[in-house]
Amino acid sequence: MTKEAIIRVNDLTIGYGDYVLLHDANFQVNKGDIFIIMGGSGCGKSSMLRVLTGLLPPKKGNVIINGTDITQASPAELQKIREQSGILYQSGALFSSMTLAENIMLPLQQYSDYSPSTIKELAHLKLALVGLNGFDDFYPSEISGGMKKRAGLARALALDPDIVYFDEPSAGLDPISSRNLDDLIIELNRSLGTTIVVVTHELASLFAIGTNSIFLDANTKTILAQGNPKELLKNPPNKEVYQFLTRGETK
Amino acid sequence: MKTIDTLTNMSIQITTEKDTLHISVNGDIVNFDTQTTLKKIQKSITKQIKKIIFINNNLQKWDSSLLLLAFETICLAKDKKISYSIDSMPKNLQELITLAFAVNRKPSHKTSDQKDFLEEVGFKTLSITSKIKTVCKYIGEILSSIGRWLTANSVMRKIDFLSALDDCGPKAIGIVSLISFLVGLILAFVGAVQLQMFGAQIYVASLVTIGMCRIMGAIMVGIIIAGRTGSAYAATIGTMQVNEELDALQTMGLSRIDFLVLPRLLSLLIAMPILTILADFMGMIGGAFVGVFMMNLPYQEYWKYALDAFSLKNFLVGIFHGFCFGFIIALCGCYCGLTCGRNADSVGVATTRSVVNAIVWMIVVTGIITVICQELGI
Numbered sequence: 001m002t003k004e005a006i007i008r009v010n011d012l013t014i015g016y017g018d019y020v021l022l023h024d025a026n027f028q029v030n031k032g033d034i035f036i037i038m039g040g041s042g043c044g045k046s047s048m049l050r051v052l053t054g055l056l057p058p059k060k061g062n063v064i065i066n067g068t069d070i071t072q073a074s075p076a077e078l079q080k081i082r083e084q085s086g087i088l089y090q091s092g093a094l095f096s097s098m099t100l101a102e103n104i105m106l107p108l109q110q111y112s113d114y115s116p117s118t119i120k121e122l123a124h125l126k127l128a129l130v131g132l133n134g135f136d137d138f139y140p141s142e143i144s145g146g147m148k149k150r151a152g153l154a155r156a157l158a159l160d161p162d163i164v165y166f167d168e169p170s171a172g173l174d175p176i177s178s179r180n181l182d183d184l185i186i187e188l189n190r191s192l193g194t195t196i197v198v199v200t201h202e203l204a205s206l207f208a209i210g211t212n213s214i215f216l217d218a219n220t221k222t223i224l225a226q227g228n229p230k231e232l233l234k235n236p237p238n239k240e241v242y243q244f245l246t247r248g249e250t251k
Numbered sequence: 252m253k254t255i256d257t258l259t260n261m262s263i264q265i266t267t268e269k270d271t272l273h274i275s276v277n278g279d280i281v282n283f284d285t286q287t288t289l290k291k292i293q294k295s296i297t298k299q300i301k302k303i304i305f306i307n308n309n310l311q312k313w314d315s316s317l318l319l320l321a322f323e324t325i326c327l328a329k330d331k332k333i334s335y336s337i338d339s340m341p342k343n344l345q346e347l348i349t350l351a352f353a354v355n356r357k358p359s360h361k362t363s364d365q366k367d368f369l370e371e372v373g374f375k376t377l378s379i380t381s382k383i384k385t386v387c388k389y390i391g392e393i394l395s396s397i398g399r400w401l402t403a404n405s406v407m408r409k410i411d412f413l414s415a416l417d418d419c420g421p422k423a424i425g426i427v428s429l430i431s432f433l434v435g436l437i438l439a440f441v442g443a444v445q446l447q448m449f450g451a452q453i454y455v456a457s458l459v460t461i462g463m464c465r466i467m468g469a470i471m472v473g474i475i476i477a478g479r480t481g482s483a484y485a486a487t488i489g490t491m492q493v494n495e496e497l498d499a500l501q502t503m504g505l506s507r508i509d510f511l512v513l514p515r516l517l518s519l520l521i522a523m524p525i526l527t528i529l530a531d532f533m534g535m536i537g538g539a540f541v542g543v544f545m546m547n548l549p550y551q552e553y554w555k556y557a558l559d560a561f562s563l564k565n566f567l568v569g570i571f572h573g574f575c576f577g578f579i580i581a582l583c584g585c586y587c588g589l590t591c592g593r594n595a596d597s598v599g600v601a602t603t604r605s606v607v608n609a610i611v612w613m614i615v616v617t618g619i620i621t622v623i624c625q626e627l628g629i
Contacts, residue, residue: 050498053502054502055498055501055502078504079504082502082503082504083504085502087498087499087502089495089498089499090495091494091495093494093495093496093498093499094496095491095496095499096491096494096496097411097414106503106505107503107505110406110503110504110505111504155499
């Protein structure tokens with residue numbers, strides 16, 4: 001049975017000014033996948049994420065999410081796509097002047113028709129889902145880095161999105177917190193059926209959670225490989241992918 | 252054979268034999284300034300030279316200076332497509348050289364910053380045009396945000412507005428009062444010295460009242476608030492940019508203008524005229540302090556002259572200035588924050604820019620209002 005694509009990227013070229021970071025990228029993310037965007041530093045992983053979330057216009061090509069081309073979409077269409085997706089930034093990007101609950105309540109207040117008390121309860125629930133039960137009234141400055149990421153994830157999940165994007169979820173976390181966050185991602189993918197797109201170069205993490213992936217290469221500025229990370233390790237299509245997945249070992 | 256650098260226990264000899272350049276090193280090559288030697292090597296590489304060979308002639312100690320010499324010489328050889336050999340050099344030096352040339356990846360996007368005059372003019376023109384477009388778009392967004400607020404469709408949170416109002420209003424009363432009092436005092440002092448010569452010191456009251464109410468009160472409040480609140484706006488929003496909070500807002504589909512700029516703008520539009528009234532009053536008290544306590548003018552008489560000089564027109568012009576300054580400070584502070592870069596250094600730059608821009612635009616607007624008032628006979 002072929003899976004249905006939720007994101008389709010066609011002939012995408014990304015860059016800044018005259019500089020091209022990646023050219024003619026083609027791939028698709030299927031519904032329910034945990035999709036990894038991997039590659040060495042400077043290959044354009046985070047820029048790809050910015051393009052997928054509509055923050056950076058591509059130089060060429062299109063990105064079709066749930067049937068809408070976001071590179072051609074009207075502000076209203078883009079808005080609708082954004083409501084259907086959540087993002088967890090590297091730093092969590094929580095609003096420091098608000099409590100954790102208020103951070104989660106913000107998109108709910110804006111886009112849902114729930115009553116204020118239901119919104120409050122929903123925020124509490126989302127925090128509980130990410131293991132932050134009882135932290136509703138804490139400010140971001142009062143919690144640890146790992147907890148901030150969890151709270152950021154709770155906010156990303158606020159509107160029950162179809163897709164959640166993660167930008168380097170393991171960055172700055174100790175191995176245990178990193179592992180716990182991976183488990184949480186798998187659990188949320190399994191239980192909520194959310195499609196997850198993760199930008200990372202953490203090998204342990206990408207092998208643990210990834211069901212599909214692309215490998216971006218800074219030298220050729222192209223996608224060098226696509227597939228399940230474990231399969232890519234077993235049958236590496238080229239030496240760059242093999243070296244990346246084995247921390248620089250040579251065959 | 253030519254010895255070009257010889258110290259007590261080291262020597263580097265450069266010799267040419269047919270089409271080969273020999274660089275022979277001997278002794279301790281430590282803390283050695285390679286530049287002179289390199290220039291000489293460069294001169295020795297004539298068109299006939301097809302190969303460069305480094306010779307280990309009883310080399311003892313060596314450090315990065317020898318490594319640098321070898322590296323630069325190899326670079327020269329590669330540039331001129333000449334073969335080279337470092338086989339007789341110590342093994343670890345060979346390994347370091349291999350390491351230095353292992354990755355030959357040069358950034359392809361780095362272009363020279365040097366531009367000729369015409370390029371520079373074109374570049375600046377495009378940059379100014381783009382800035383004007385951005386500012387126009389920003390002002391348009393603010394106006395449409397005000398429209399949304401008036402039709403109750405804005406995402407501005409009441410608590411953000413109250414917090415901003417508290418920050419730029421009550422919390423600024425102390426500093427505004429003190430500075431305005433001192434400005435009134437200085438105005439009175441400066442005026443008194445001149446007026447005393449004509450025996451007209453009582454007109455100090457008129458001078459201070461007109462000066463403070465018409466423009467000085469508003470200007471002083473503007474400068475204080477630009478430094479205190481406008482810079483804080485730029486720093487806060489700039490830090491949100493660094494922490495990706497602005498991206499988060501955008502991807503949540505929330506208007507950055509509604510959420511961040513509108514509460515700050517509205518609070519300043521309310522607070523600035525009120526602070527201007529306070530500044531006018533405190534300036535007049537400062538003037539009275541000099542008049543009554545230092546020039547021994549009768550208290551009642553001072554206030555009589557002060558009130559006679561007070562005119563509603565001047566007072567309202569001052570408040571209008573305050574209102575305009577509030578708009579300018581909020582606009583500049585928030586704009587610099589929103590256009591801030593993504594590193595800590597940019598936040599400092601944004602903060603400075605917000606204060607400088609606000610003060611410059613306040614002066615420009617004061618000039619425009621003064622001319623208009625003059626034309627209208629106000």
